[in-house]
Amino acid sequence: MKLxxxxxxxCGSNRSSFFDSENGFNLVKCDSCGLLYVNPRPSDEDITKGAETGLHQGEQTLDLTGSFNEEHVKRFNKILNKIYGKNIPAENSSWLDIGCGHGEFLIALKQKYDSKLIFKGCEPNSVKVDSAVSKGLDVETFFPEEHDGVYDYVSLLNVYSHLSNPLNSLNSWKNLVKTGGELLLETGDTTGLTTHTIAKPYYLPDHLSFATKDIVVDILKRVGFEIIKIHYFRHQGIPDLNLVNVPYDIKETITGKKNIKELKKYSRKYSYRDMWIRARRVED
Ligand SMILES: [Zn+2]
Incomplete structure (x- = not known):
């Protein structure tokens, strides 16, 4: 593999300090703005290949294809209610979910908005596409920058950290959102986190960078969005310990913690909060 x-x-700075390492990759912190990024990183070609196959080469090959998860649908339902409340988008509004995976978020949207909206998903991994299509979803593989559709809503959940240059990607993908339309972007917020408190594993090199709220907000403003509201929810895959119906063995699988006491301690210690940024596209 070429690095x-x-x-x-x-910020364009080439000065950074070692932050942590995982799976044969170094995560560095920009001395100037605090962005955490993998350096050296896989080539763009290898990154695309990884997204298509779900296989990410390092000291160990990570297989992150996974399968459809009903728990994610339930979690997304709660999150949608908190973010949008009773606001129902106009009939025939269109919604594109970029990096839709197995389609859990699209299913949650369909359950909330029934047939009032037109949904589409974009996903590079062919196994995930087949899985989503088998659920009756309209999901395809395409490069968002080459797609000529325009949507009332575009969502990007757990996509930001996978991009080699989110600033460039968002600058080109903004054209998928109608003027006055909305973007929903979910990613981790590393503000104030240290190697001791940041969520692990990092899943390097599948994840390529982790940003602070200020960085993501500034990027969105720079490319032409205004922020409506930022919500914080527990990180995807980390069950809310208050959810009594999440089986303990799932929590254990995710965290590797062998008992509830240990798990609670771990959950308090590490930051598993993700930010969900709701933004509106303003006129150019
Ligand atoms: Zn920087």
Missing amino acids: VNVICYY
Whole structure:
């Protein structure tokens, strides 16, 4: 695998300090803006291949294809209610979910909005596409920057950290959102986190960077969005310990913690909060 040396995509600085390592990759912190990014990182070609196959090469090959998860649908339902409340989008509004995976978020949207909206999903991994299509969803593989559709809503959940240059991607993908339309972007917020408190594993090199709220908000503003509201919810895959119906063995599988006491301690210690940024596209 060919590795490439990169500079900070946000502020352009080439000065960084070692932060942590995992799976044979180094995560560095930009001395200037605090962005955490993998350096050196896989080539763009290998990143695309990884997204298509779900296989990510390192000291160990990570297989992150997974399967459809009903628990994610339930979690998304709760989150949608908290973010949008009773606001029902106009009939025939269109919604594109980029990086829709097995389609859990699209299913949650369908359950909330029934047939009032037109839904589409974009997903590079062919196993995930087949899985989503088998649920009756309209999901295809395409490069968002080459797609000529325009949507009232576009969502990007757990996509940001997978992008080699989110600033460039968002600048080109904004054209998928109608003027006045909305973007919903979910990613982790590393503000104030240290190697001791940040959520692990990092899943390097599937994840390529982790940003602070200020960085993501500034990028969105720069490419042409205004922020409506930022919500915080527990990280995907980390069950809310208050959810009594999540089986303990699932929690254990995710965290590797052998008893509830240990798990609670772990959950308090590490930050598993994700930010969900609701933003509106303003006129160019
Ligand atoms: Zn920087």
